[in-house]
Amino acid sequence: MTHAAPTIVVFDLGGVLIDWNPDYLFRKLITNETERKWFLANICSGEWNLQQDAGRPLSEATAILSAEHPDHAELIEAFYARWTEMLGGALAEGVAIFEALETAGVPLFALTNWSGETFPYAWNNYPFLQRFKDVLVSGDEKLIKPDARIYQRMLERIRKHYPDAQPQQLVFIDDVLRNVDAARALGWRAIHHTSPELTAAQLRAWGLPA
Known part of the structure; x- marks a missing residue:
C-alpha cells in the first residue's frame, strides 16, 4: 500500500452491525x-x-x-x-466501530448476503446504512458470498469512487469464516468478526481508528 492510497473498509451487515x-x-x-x-x-x-x-x-x-x-x-x-x-436491532459495539472509522474519514462500503425484497426494510429502519458510500446487496446482484464474483463486483463499485483501488487496500469484516477466506483468496485483508473487541484490535493493528 502506498501512503496516498485510500484504505477502505467493507462491512458485512448481519452479525456485525445488525442483529438478525x-x-x-x-x-x-x-x-x-x-x-x-x-x-x-x-x-x-x-x-x-x-x-x-x-x-x-x-x-x-x-x-x-x-x-x-x-x-x-x-x-x-x-x-x-x-x-x-x-431483527434484534443494531449491534451497538459494531456500529461504534463503524462510527469511529466514519469520523476519521475512512471510506466505508457494505457487502451483504440479503434478500433484495427484505433489504429495503433494513435500509429504512437502520439510518446508518445510508451513510455507507455504497451497499452491495446479494439479492439484487443474484450472487452471494463466498462466490468470488460478488467480491469482484464490490471492487468494481468501489472503483466508481476510487478508480485506483486495489484488493490489498481493502479491509473486509464478516462473521462467516468462509466469506472471510474468500476475500483473502482474492488478496483482500479480512477479519473474521467473532467479537467487536478483537475486530477493533485488528483494525488498530493495521493503523485504522477503531
Whole structure:
C-alpha cells in the first residue's frame, strides 16, 4: 500500500452491525427448543434462506417449500411474512466501530448476503446504512458470498469512487469464516468478526481508528 492510497473498509451487515436471528421469531411459534432447532435446521434452514439471498423470490421459495412440507406450511409462511420479528436491532459495539472509522474519514462500503425484497426494510429502519458510500446487496446482484464474483463486483463499485483501488487496500469484516477466506483468496485483508473487541484490535493493528 502506498501512503496516498485510500484504505477502505467493507462491512458485512448481519452479525456485525445488525442483529438478525430466526430464533427471535420462532421462539414464539415453536416453544419446544428441540423442535424449533430441528425446524430451523431441516425445513427453513440457513441454506434455504441463502437461496433467497441469491435472488430467488420469497413467494416462490415459500410455495416450493410448503409443497414439500405441507404439515409445516403455516410455519414456512411465517418465515418471510413475519421476517421483521427476526431483527434484534443494531449491534451497538459494531456500529461504534463503524462510527469511529466514519469520523476519521475512512471510506466505508457494505457487502451483504440479503434478500433484495427484505433489504429495503433494513435500509429504512437502520439510518446508518445510508451513510455507507455504497451497499452491495446479494439479492439484487443474484450472487452471494463466498462466490468470488460478488467480491469482484464490490471492487468494481468501489472503483466508481476510487478508480485506483486495489484488493490489498481493502479491509473486509464478516462473521462467516468462509466469506472471510474468500476475500483473502482474492488478496483482500479480512477479519473474521467473532467479537467487536478483537475486530477493533485488528483494525488498530493495521493503523485504522477503531
